[in-house]
Amino acid sequence: MCELLGMSANVPTDICFSFAGFLHRGGRTGPHRDGWGIAFYEQGGYRDFRDPSPSADSPIARLIRDYPIKSHVVISHIRQANVGNVRMANTHPFTREMWGRPWCYAHNGQLQGWGALALSFYRPVGDTDSEHAFCWLLGELRQRFAEPPAEPGPLWTTLHALCERLRGLGVCNLLFSDGVHLYAYCSTKLVHLTRRAPFGHAHLSDTEMSVDFREHTTLADVVSVMATEPLTANEDWTAMQPGELLVWRDGEIQARYRANEDGAQTSER
Amino acid sequence: MCELLGMSANVPTDICFSFAGFLHRGGRTGPHRDGWGIAFYEQGGYRDFRDPSPSADSPIARLIRDYPIKSHVVISHIRQANVGNVRMANTHPFTREMWGRPWCYAHNGQLQGWGALALSFYRPVGDTDSEHAFCWLLGELRQRFAEPPAEPGPLWTTLHALCERLRGLGVCNLLFSDGVHLYAYCSTKLVHLTRRAPFGHAHLSDTEMSVDFREHTTLADVVSVMATEPLTANEDWTAMQPGELLVWRDGEIQARYRANEDGAQTSER
Numbered sequence: 001m002c003e004l005l006g007m008s009a010n011v012p013t014d015i016c017f018s019f020a021g022f023l024h025r026g027g028r029t030g031p032h033r034d035g036w037g038i039a040f041y042e043q044g045g046y047r048d049f050r051d052p053s054p055s056a057d058s059p060i061a062r063l064i065r066d067y068p069i070k071s072h073v074v075i076s077h078i079r080q081a082n083v084g085n086v087r088m089a090n091t092h093p094f095t096r097e098m099w100g101r102p103w104c105y106a107h108n109g110q111l112q113g114w115g116a117l118a119l120s121f122y123r124p125v126g127d128t129d130s131e132h133a134f135c136w137l138l139g140e141l142r143q144r145f146a147e148p149p150a151e152p153g154p155l156w157t158t159l160h161a162l163c164e165r166l167r168g169l170g171v172c173n174l175l176f177s178d179g180v181h182l183y184a185y186c187s188t189k190l191v192h193l194t195r196r197a198p199f200g201h202a203h204l205s206d207t208e209m210s211v212d213f214r215e216h217t218t219l220a221d222v223v224s225v226m227a228t229e230p231l232t233a234n235e236d237w238t239a240m241q242p243g244e245l246l247v248w249r250d251g252e253i254q255a256r257y258r259a260n261e262d263g264a265q266t267s268e269r
Numbered sequence: 270m271c272e273l274l275g276m277s278a279n280v281p282t283d284i285c286f287s288f289a290g291f292l293h294r295g296g297r298t299g300p301h302r303d304g305w306g307i308a309f310y311e312q313g314g315y316r317d318f319r320d321p322s323p324s325a326d327s328p329i330a331r332l333i334r335d336y337p338i339k340s341h342v343v344i345s346h347i348r349q350a351n352v353g354n355v356r357m358a359n360t361h362p363f364t365r366e367m368w369g370r371p372w373c374y375a376h377n378g379q380l381q382g383w384g385a386l387a388l389s390f391y392r393p394v395g396d397t398d399s400e401h402a403f404c405w406l407l408g409e410l411r412q413r414f415a416e417p418p419a420e421p422g423p424l425w426t427t428l429h430a431l432c433e434r435l436r437g438l439g440v441c442n443l444l445f446s447d448g449v450h451l452y453a454y455c456s457t458k459l460v461h462l463t464r465r466a467p468f469g470h471a472h473l474s475d476t477e478m479s480v481d482f483r484e485h486t487t488l489a490d491v492v493s494v495m496a497t498e499p500l501t502a503n504e505d506w507t508a509m510q511p512g513e514l515l516v517w518r519d520g521e522i523q524a525r526y527r528a529n530e531d532g533a534q535t536s537e538r
Contacts, residue, residue, distance in 0.1 A: 042321075042356075042357040043321075043356040043357055043358065044356065044357070044358045044394070044395070045321075045356055045357025045358030045359070045360065045394065045395060046357065046358070046394070047317075047318075047319050047357055047360075048316075049316075049318070050316050052311075052312075052314075059332065059336050060332065060336070063328065063329065063332050067328050067329070087311075087312040087313065087314055088311040088312050088313070088314025088315065088316055089312065089313045089314030089315070090314070091314065091316075096366060097365060097391060097392065097394060099392065100392035100393060100394055101394065102394050121390065122366060123366065123368065123369035124369060125313070125314060125315070125366060125369055125370065125371050126313070126314060
């Protein structure tokens with residue numbers, strides 16, 4: 001299994017603090033030695049840093065920890081390989097352009113029977129279940145929506161239904177984004193936390209490091225973080241429910257979709 | 270105008286030496302202060318590092334200079350903005366997936382009337398002439414070749430014709446790749462150099478730095494470098510001709526297409 005880290009904020013925010021704890025899980029406090037990656041959306045553009053070597057030893061990971069890149073949306077992943085060997089093409093996050101937007105996608109879990117997910121516009125470069133599922137999901141969206149819909153409800157309902165199909169194939173915790181919205185989908189394990197005024201201290205679980213957010217924020221800042229496991233020991237993280245999709249924008253939950261018992265979806269926008 | 274740097278090699282090779290000189294042109298020995306990027310193909314995968322700040326001051330550029338990433342194909346670009354402001358989405362190289370391969374593209378020059386190039390599968394994320402032309406070129410290829418042709422001749426002839434159309438719109442020196450072949454297209458200025466046994470010394474033009482390639486190579490290594498201007502002072506660089514497309518693979522020229530006077534193409538494979 002892998003670990004996920006995401007951030008949605010209403011002001012360009014760096015993720016150095018959370019990433020400092022997270023990268024220890026790649027070979028030090030966690031067993032995820034099979035590569036890592038982090039994607040930043042900046043001024044409508046996208047960049048990612050990926051490395052097939054363990055994050056705990058990676059000079060690129062140390063750069064990211066020490067070099068504040070400010071972003072509204074961040075997605076990061078550290079990998080413990082199950083499907084697909086350890087190499088660059090299998091290193092998350094994956095990215096594809098749709099509607100002139102750079103989409104990115106990171107997956108924690110393992111799917112069965114994923115080869116039967118029919119592809120259309122997008123094809124995997126590597127050989128993971130994760131990238132195949134991403135290509136399938138984006139292709140399905142593009143077939144239904146040649147252009148982004150003016151009102152996002154139908155898009156999000158479709159996205160939730162597609163995620164639910166993936167959950168039918170196995171464990172599928174997802175973070176993905178088009179650069180504006182951050183989509184968090186929980187199959188088994190995903191937690192989140194929102195920091196806003198009054199800001200306080202936070203202490204990392206994975207390494208000896210604290211931060212006083214009052215020194216780094218303004219009263220208007222809203223910064224939400226999602227992760228496979230809580231990253232701090234002294235804050236209240238909220239666990240997502242299996243089948244739940246949260247749509248984040250500017251640090252706030254903009255929509256919530258849940259799987260109910262008979263498989264239908266309920267929205268609480 | 271911008272500057273281009275490319276490498277094609279028959280063994281995984283790092284580009285630290287050439288990059289050390291090249292990055293000085295991004296704000297020190299050259300005026301190209303509007304961002305830079307470098308793309309590496311590794312084990313069938315792709316990663317790039319891009320930064321909208323000047324390469325001469327960039328901590329990410331220093332990392333790339335000091336951290337040897339070994340690759341068969343590298344493409345790098347430093348930018349002096351003309352079309353599109355300085356931001357991440359306008360920072361080369363650009364990348365798109367086609368046929369399950371990560372294509373990347375970097376452009377030196379400026380086009381007129383590029384908005385009329387009709388797009389199909391791919392759309393730009395930023396607002397440069399360069400990314401629009403890349404989306405157009407890849408879309409044209411994909412419309413003609415739903416799958417990669419078994420024999421590459423028709424693909425390369427098409428690629429050359431598409432590049433020639435771009436040259437009709439302005440200055441268009443290009444480096445692009447699918448991860449196996451490196452395509453170098455010259456509109457006004459592009460030089461290349463092949464290093465093979467017996468290896469010798471090289472001395473950078475842009476900074477005080479020398480290398481003795483005998484200490485870093487085996488007798489079988491073939492490493493070719495392309496750049497807007499020669500990077501070393503003591504080696505013989507070959508200038509490409511306007512309208513010429515070189516197809517590099519494993520450090521060797523695999524095919525050459527030239528524009529002749531009446532506009533037809535001649536191949537010398």
